[in-house]
Amino acid sequence: MMATTSRDMGGAAQIRExxxxxxxxxxxxxxxxxxxxxIVASVLWGIVVAVMLxxxxxxxxxxxxxxxxxxxxxxxxLAVGPALFGLPGGWITLVISPLFSTLTATTPLAPIFFFTNxxxxxxxxxxxxxxxxxxxxxxxxxxxxxxxxxxxxxxxxYPLFIWxxxxxxxxNLVFKTGLxxxxxxxxxxxxxxxxxxxxxxxxRLWP
Numbered sequence: 001m002m003a004t005t006s007r008d009m010g011g012a013a014q015i016r017e018x019x020x021x022x023x024x025x026x027x028x029x030x031x032x033x034x035x036x037x038x039i040v041a042s043v044l045w046g047i048v049v050a051v052m053l054x055x056x057x058x059x060x061x062x063x064x065x066x067x068x069x070x071x072x073x074x075x076x077x078l079a080v081g082p083a084l085f086g087l088p089g090g091w092i093t094l095v096i097s098p099l100f101s102t103l104t105a106t107t108p109l110a111p112i113f114f115f116t117n118x119x120x121x122x123x124x125x126x127x128x129x130x131x132x133x134x135x136x137x138x139x140x141x142x143x144x145x146x147x148x149x150x151x152x153x154x155x156x157x158y159p160l161f162i163w164x165x166x167x168x169x170x171x172n173l174v175f176k177t178g179l180x181x182x183x184x185x186x187x188x189x190x191x192x193x194x195x196x197x198x199x200x201x202x203x204r205l206w207p
Contacts, residue, residue: 019137019202022139022140022141023136023137023138023139023140023198024137024138024139024194024197024198024201024202025137025198025201025202026135026136026137027084027137027138027201029083029084029086029128029129029132029138030086031086031087031125031126031128031129032086032087032088033085033086033087033088033089034088034089038085038086038088038089039088039089039092041084041085041089042081042085042088042089042090042092042093043092043093043096045080045081045084045085045093046081046092046093046094046095046096046097047096049081049093049094049096049097050096050097050099050100053097053101054097054100054101054104054106058106080193080196080197080200081093081094081121082094082120082121082122082123082124082125082128082146082150083124083125083128083138083143083146083147083193083197084197084200084201086125086129087121087122087125087126090121090124090125091118091121091122091125093121094117094118094120094121095114095117095118095121097113097117098110098111098113098114098117099114101113102114109162109166112157112162112166115157116154116157116158117154119150119153119154119157120150120151120153120154121150122150122153123149123150123151123152123153123154124146124147124149124150125150126149127145127146127147127148127149127150128142128143128146130146131145131146132146137201138197140190140191140194143190143193143194143197144190147190147193151182152182155178155181155182158174158177158178158181159174159175159177159178163177163178
């Protein structure tokens, strides 16, 4: 099944691109992109993500005492910054939420999220750079592969240090919780991310 999308090239002629359901429209991905448009878009998108994660972290604090991060991991499905904006913009998108969480004290682990979210931004941006073909859109499979790199990097600090050392979880609980967290990021995140990316690119919200 193919969808036809109009793309305005240079403010003049429109090119109608036929896009399969499993791919975004063509867009130019650069690993290191620091132009003004990218920075502004990253900040705005980061605020959207931060609001959603702030709500999720409050639920987590109320239900799990701020240690499980289940809701935060699930709603971070909207963190598409690294795959759209590259490394600098993706990093900006993902550190705005920890900044808000730290300033509002929504969870005791908020300062640590600066580090873990940065790992995810680096992994996903580099993963996108490795799998995306120049002059093509990003397929859902490629996004899964890119996300898997970021998911591994953001997950590892929890079972290796955060949960056993800072929280005091037992090894059995650390293993089970870590597995759930990784599956949420690796399986749940790309689906909604792909839908958001596909729509944003098709409607020229970006670039």
